[in-house]
């Protein structure tokens with residue numbers, strides 16, 4: 001998969017040039033799936049679809065080309081003696097389940113209790129996106145985000161809660177829409193201290 005991410009996505013390419021950067025076996029694989037679905041990949045409306053699907057896959061799975069924990073490398077000394085929870089609530093994400101490659105759509109709440117150094121808040125959202133843009137199960141996504149913050153920042157505590165709906169449950173299979181899956185990972189003070197855990201869950205507005 002990594003070999004398929006060599007193209008710089010910021011470079012504008014058009015028409016055949018864009019498809020030239022996509023390996024022929026990838027385009028063929030999409031044509032095979034179109035045929036398997038029951039349609040003709042050569043008909044006009046589907047002719048450019050394999051290239052579009054391949055480019056869409058580059059976006060869906062661009063997390064494989066990243067080291068999400070690397071986003072946390074630049075920290076700065078917090079000013080003013082701030083020693084309370086830092087929380088980013090409602091970070092939206094889109095991922096894909098590794099069982100069906102169907103969308104997982106949801107939001108993630110990320111909190112940490114700093115020691116002396118803090119990180120730019122956008123970097124926490126980048127960590128979420130870096131792990132979301134891979135094939136996932138929600139439990140592993142949750143754990144990977146929390147572990148990266150723990151290893152990257154060595155804070156006094158990390159709390160990650162993910163709420164998401166799985167298209168593999170709503171659009172196929174059991175056909176049960178409207179279900180939220182909620183997963184969490186608590187580390188440090190948020191795992192060990194009941195009051196800290198309650199405080200962070202209250203700030204996340206979970207469990208009311």
Ligand SMILES: Nc1nc2c(ncn2[C@@H]2O[C@H](COP(=O)(O)OP(=O)(O)OP(=O)(O)O)[C@@H](O)[C@H]2O)c(=O)[nH]1
Nearest residue numbers: 097098099100136137138139166168169172173174
């Ligand atoms: N725990 C967990 N399960 C997931 C996640 N995403 C999808 N699944 C489940 O993975 C399971 C795969 O089960 P299988 O029995 O192998 O696949 P299947 O026959 O397509 O199952 P159905 O979805 O029940 O039709 C299903 O129960 C999915 O709902 C996730 O993020 N976490």
Ligand SMILES: [Zn+2]
Nearest residue numbers: 097099100168
């Ligand atoms: Zn699934």
